[in-house]
Amino acid sequence: MTEVIMFYVFAGLSLFAALGVLLHPNPIMSVLHLVVAMIGVAGLFFNLHAPFVGLVQILVYAGAVIILFLFVVMIFDVKTEGKQVFSYGTIANGVKILFGGALSGLILFSILFEMESFNYQPTNAMAPQFDVRNLSKVLYTDYLFMFEVLGLLLLVIPIGTVALSRIRGGTHAK
Amino acid sequence: MGGSGFEILINTVKMLAIFLLMVQLVPILVWVERRGSAFIQNRFGPNRVGPLGLTQLLADAVKFLFKEEFRPPKSVAFMYYAAPVVALIPGALAFGSIPLSAPFTLEYGGETYSFMFQSFHLNAGIVFVLAISSLGAYALLFAGWGSANKYSLMGAIRASAQMISYELALGLSLVGILLIYGSFDFSKIIEAQQGPLRFVLLGNQIVLDFLPNWGIFYQPLGFILFFAATFAETNRAPFDLPEAEAELVAGYHTEYGGLKMLMFYIGEYGHMMVASGLLVTFYFGGWDLPFGSEFLKESMGSSFLYSLVMHLVFMTKVLLFLWVFIWVRWTLPRFRYDQLMDLGWKTMLPWALFNTVATAVIVVLFNSMGS
Amino acid sequence: MEVIVPILVLTLVVATFGSLLVFVSSILGPKKHYTRTKYMPYECGLPGTESDKSNVSVRFYLTAILFIVFDIEILFMYPWALTYKEFVSAGYGAYIFWTMFVFIALFLFGLVWEIRSKALEWD
Numbered sequence: 001m002t003e004v005i006m007f008y009v010f011a012g013l014s015l016f017a018a019l020g021v022l023l024h025p026n027p028i029m030s031v032l033h034l035v036v037a038m039i040g041v042a043g044l045f046f047n048l049h050a051p052f053v054g055l056v057q058i059l060v061y062a063g064a065v066i067i068l069f070l071f072v073v074m075i076f077d078v079k080t081e082g083k084q085v086f087s088y089g090t091i092a093n094g095v096k097i098l099f100g101g102a103l104s105g106l107i108l109f110s111i112l113f114e115m116e117s118f119n120y121q122p123t124n125a126m127a128p129q130f131d132v133r134n135l136s137k138v139l140y141t142d143y144l145f146m147f148e149v150l151g152l153l154l155l156v157i158p159i160g161t162v163a164l165s166r167i168r169g170g171t172h173a174k
Numbered sequence: 175m176g177g178s179g180f181e182i183l184i185n186t187v188k189m190l191a192i193f194l195l196m197v198q199l200v201p202i203l204v205w206v207e208r209r210g211s212a213f214i215q216n217r218f219g220p221n222r223v224g225p226l227g228l229t230q231l232l233a234d235a236v237k238f239l240f241k242e243e244f245r246p247p248k249s250v251a252f253m254y255y256a257a258p259v260v261a262l263i264p265g266a267l268a269f270g271s272i273p274l275s276a277p278f279t280l281e282y283g284g285e286t287y288s289f290m291f292q293s294f295h296l297n298a299g300i301v302f303v304l305a306i307s308s309l310g311a312y313a314l315l316f317a318g319w320g321s322a323n324k325y326s327l328m329g330a331i332r333a334s335a336q337m338i339s340y341e342l343a344l345g346l347s348l349v350g351i352l353l354i355y356g357s358f359d360f361s362k363i364i365e366a367q368q369g370p371l372r373f374v375l376l377g378n379q380i381v382l383d384f385l386p387n388w389g390i391f392y393q394p395l396g397f398i399l400f401f402a403a404t405f406a407e408t409n410r411a412p413f414d415l416p417e418a419e420a421e422l423v424a425g426y427h428t429e430y431g432g433l434k435m436l437m438f439y440i441g442e443y444g445h446m447m448v449a450s451g452l453l454v455t456f457y458f459g460g461w462d463l464p465f466g467s468e469f470l471k472e473s474m475g476s477s478f479l480y481s482l483v484m485h486l487v488f489m490t491k492v493l494l495f496l497w498v499f500i501w502v503r504w505t506l507p508r509f510r511y512d513q514l515m516d517l518g519w520k521t522m523l524p525w526a527l528f529n530t531v532a533t534a535v536i537v538v539l540f541n542s543m544g545s
Numbered sequence: 546m547e548v549i550v551p552i553l554v555l556t557l558v559v560a561t562f563g564s565l566l567v568f569v570s571s572i573l574g575p576k577k578h579y580t581r582t583k584y585m586p587y588e589c590g591l592p593g594t595e596s597d598k599s600n601v602s603v604r605f606y607l608t609a610i611l612f613i614v615f616d617i618e619i620l621f622m623y624p625w626a627l628t629y630k631e632f633v634s635a636g637y638g639a640y641i642f643w644t645m646f647v648f649i650a651l652f653l654f655g656l657v658w659e660i661r662s663k664a665l666e667w668d
Contacts, residue, residue: 006549028319035312046549051298052358055305056620063308063341064616067334068609070315074331132298132358133631136624140632140644147621147644151651157614158655162664165607189555193562243574259563266559267552294551301623335605338612345619352626433570437563512667515608519656519665523615527653530622531646537629538638 006047014040022100031069038062052132180282181289189270189293196269200443201231207500214504241432246322249429253320258430258437261313265444268303271296272451273361275461275485276471278478290361291481298358303452304345307407311337313441314426321429329425332511333409339518340406340413346526347399350533351456354392363389364460368467373540386464390457395529397457399522404449406518408442411503413514450495454488461488607664618652 017040020033038061045054139147205220205228212219220227245254270293279288296302311334318330355363371385373392390397406413427438454460461484463470474480509517625645632641659665 002547002550009553032312035309043549051296051548052301055298055301058305059301059308059620060613060617063305063311064338064609064613067311067315067338068606068613071331071606071609074319074327132624133628136628140625140628140641144644148647148651150621151618151648154614154618155651155655158611158659158664161607161610162659162662165603165664185551186554189551190558193555193558197562239570239573241570241574242577243571255567258567259560262563263556263559267555270551270555293555294548296548331605335608338616339608342612342615342619345616346622349619349622349626352623353629356627356630358623358627432574433566437566515665515667520660523656524653527649527656530626531649534629534642534645538633538642 003047006043010040010043010047013037014044027073028070031066031073034069035062035066038066052135178285178287181287184280184287184289188289188291192270192274192293193266196266196444196447197440199447200440201235203443203446203496203500204234204439205231206497207503210497210500211504214501235436238433238436244431246429248322250320250322253316254429255434257313257316257320257426258434258441260316261310261438261441262444264306264310264313265441265448268306268448269444269451270294271299271302271306271360272448272455273364273460274451274488275481277361277476278481279476280478288476291485292360295361296359299360300348300352300358303448304341304348307445307448308338308341310407310441310445313438317426317430317438321426323429325428326426329428333426336406336409336413336514336518339515340403340522343399343518343522343526344403344407346523347396347403347529348456349526349530350393350396351389353530353533353537354389360455360460364455364462367459368462386459386462388457388459388462393457393529393533395525396533397453399526399529400456401453402522403518404453405499405502406514408445408449408499410442410446410499412506412509414503414508446496446499447492450492450499451488453495454491458491461485463487604667611659611664614655615652618648621648 014037017033017036021030021037024030024033038057042054042057042062045051045057208230209219209221209227211217220230223230223233245251273290273292273295275291277288277290279286281287314330314333314337318327318333351363352358355366357363357366367387367389369387371382371387371391373380385391405411427435430438463484467484470480470483474483622645625641629641632638
């Protein structure tokens with residue numbers, strides 16, 4: 001019972017915040033709505049008995065990625081450059097509506113016509129117990145190669161960022 | 175929150191009591207800070223209102239209540255007012271997840287209930303505290319952006335960049351603790367630190383009766399790194415760059431006054447309490463009283479009284495660390511910003527990596543360390 | 546997860562407590578008339594010159610992006626550290642050690658590269 005109530009609380013929270021991200025005219029408020037959306041998603045993970053995943057969600061997204069977003073929004077001068085970046089141009093609006101419409105159409109379609117195949121039952125979906133120990137036993141044995149490749153990928157990101165920031169006349173040039 | 179009404183009642187009371195404990199400690203700490211700084215700087219400090227100036231804080235609280243309400247007209251009202259509220263939440267949540275004493279049992283209606291001495295118990299306690307503390311940066315960014323003042327904004331961005339930089343060293347220094355205790359659960363980590371120091375070295379069981387089995391003996395380097403990183407996380411001296419008066423006025427709370435300013439202080443002291451609680455939990459045995467825990471446990475069982483005595487032990491250790499926080503603030507000069515970043519990224523992060531690898535090697539050599 | 550309920554309740558309690566403090570102080574405080582000087586953003590007593598939303602150094606952006614990457618790498622060490630002893634007592638100590646050693650070597654390479662590239666210099 002608690003889980004069903006909590007599901008609706010967090011699902012509602014994430015949806016409401018996600019709408020806020022899209023609809024708020026001020027980019028900073030958009031980013032802050034994204035934080036709430038992430039916390040809502042983390043709550044959903046908690047509800048699915050995967051607190052570790054939920055907490056990592058908060059730690060990585062709310063605690064790191066969105067702080068980066070905030071810095072980016074603050075680095076842009078919202079009064080002048082911001083207008084160009086966050087403007088509502090014709091083409092940009094068209095693309096937004098196209099993609100937004102396609103996505104919401106897909107979601108609506110699945111909700112309306114594929115409801116039976118989901119067979120969503122909140123109480124049964126909780127059955128498997130998530131355990132970090134099991135994750136570890138799979139991640140560092142069966143998926144070892146993926147894990148090391150991931151290490152390599154994470155090495156590429158900072159190197160790429162620094163290399164890009166050195167291009168003369170680029171967005172991050174000194 | 176529990177099955178029966180009795181459980182719900184006790185858990186709610188417990189939660190509120192721990193939150194109030196945290197809020198009530200703040201005025202005492204402010205008094206200790208003011209008197210302590212005066213003592214260190216050869217001054218008197220507040221000594222007029224009440225015995226030793228102790229009731230100064232009551233007077234201050236009343237004064238704060240009746241301060242003029244002021245909001246800079248260009249500020250963003252929602253952010254400006256939300257920032258002090260948001261500043262309270264991470265500290266309170268993180269403090270609620272730390273076990274402040276041994277679990278206790280209560281009997282009611284013929285049934286025995288067992289309670290943890292914390293607001294809520296999470297198996298992934300360490301990750302929870304890290305995740306919640308990482309949200310602390312938002313209060314600063316709210317305040318910085320919301321007050322529409324360049325000093326506030328600069329202070330907030332400096333503070334959040336500093337917090338995220340030291341979060342790396344903080345998180346990495348805890349990997350050593352995880353390697354040794356193999357659990358995210360604070361209670362299990364504390365349980366593993368009971369009794370005298372004992373470990374297995376190359377197949378020989380070694381017991382050192384004169385030392386407690388505390389984490390600091392297994393993780394001395396990790397302790398130093400964690401300790402230094404908590405200073406930066408709490409934005410305390412010598413890492414109090416966000417409030418560098420000479421450069422940034424008062425940093426992110428330049429435009430705040432009265433009770434709203436006080437709430438930032440409650441948040442800061444809350445973070446200090448969480449940091450001290452974590453230091454005690456990971457490196458100083460939690461509520462373990464060396465050479466006395468077992469005797470007390472035998473004589474009192476798992477009664478509420480035993481938990482209360484152990485809670486006093488825990489709080490004594492926490493208060494000692496809080497005093498260290500205050501002592502350091504009034505002893506060391508402030509870093510320069512580039513020095514601060516250099517220390518975090520170029521010194522502490524490599525040493526924390528070294529600590530991780532060294533601990534991993536040592537765990538293989540000692541095999542069943544700490545357990 | 547039952548634990549989510551007390552967390553939510555405590556969050557609400559703290560938020561209510563905080564909002565109450567803000568609200569009460571706004572009611573009890575004296576209302577004084579405002580002057581133009583009082584309305585100005587604080588600037589050490591001088592008239593304000595720069596815009597309050599002045600640009601932020603790009604170094605903060607670099608710091609944040611490097612933080613994300615290293616933070617994720619550290620998070621991948623947590624499950625490893627949690628089960629390290631179990632692997633060791635099962636006799637796979639060397640395997641699990643070298644697994645992470647490669648990862649940490651990549652981490653360290655990235656860190657050294659960042660330091661040598663002077664991306665972490667603040668001037």
